Structures are given as structure tokens and as C-alpha cells.
Amino acid sequence: MDYIAERITIxxxxxxxxxxxxxxxxxxxxxxxxxxxxxxxxxxxxxxPSLIREDIDACLKFTP
Known part of the structure; x- marks a missing residue:
């Protein structure tokens, strides 16, 4: 989850x-x-173009 927390912000x-x-x-x-x-x-x-593949992967793993 740390990985997601580094990519996804609220x-x-x-x-x-x-x-x-x-x-x-x-x-x-x-x-x-x-x-x-x-x-x-x-x-x-x-x-x-400002995104990287890991950003998309984090979106797929994200659950609020």
C-alpha cells in the first residue's frame, strides 16, 4: 500500500x-x-505524457 500512497493523492x-x-x-x-x-x-x-506506467498500475490497485 505504500506504493499506492506514493502515487495516489487526495x-x-x-x-x-x-x-x-x-x-x-x-x-x-x-x-x-x-x-x-x-x-x-x-x-x-x-x-x-506526464504519467508513467506505474501511475496506471497504481490506479488499478487503488481502493478507497
Whole structure:
């Protein structure tokens, strides 16, 4: 869980308190929706160049 805690942050002042990736304005929900729609990790990384593969993996492991 430490790994997830280092990647996923919750800040009331950012994205209405939704879990985000490393304090960026990219929510865990957004990444999970892309994956559930069939997007590949490679495509998500192309669309969000500030992310790395470990960020997506943390989203998959995250449970509030």
C-alpha cells in the first residue's frame, strides 16, 4: 500500500477531493474509465505524457 500512497493523492482543493495521480489534475477515475473503455496503457501514456506506467498500475490497485 505504500506504493499506492506514493502515487495516489487526495486533496480537497484538487478535483473536488477525488483521488488523483501524484497531485496532478488527472483523476484515478479518469484513468479507470479509459481502461474500461478498452484503451491500452500505451495509448493513455501517449495522451497523458506526464504519467508513467506505474501511475496506471497504481490506479488499478487503488481502493478507497
Amino acid at each position: 486533496d480537497d482543493k484538487l478535483c473536488n477531493g477525488k483521488p488523483t495521480i501524484r497531485g496532478k489534475r488527472i483523476t484515478v477515475q479518469t484513468i479507470l474509465e479509459f481502461l474500461s473503455a478498452g484503451e491500452s496503457k500505451k495509448e493513455i501514456l501517449r495522451q497523458y
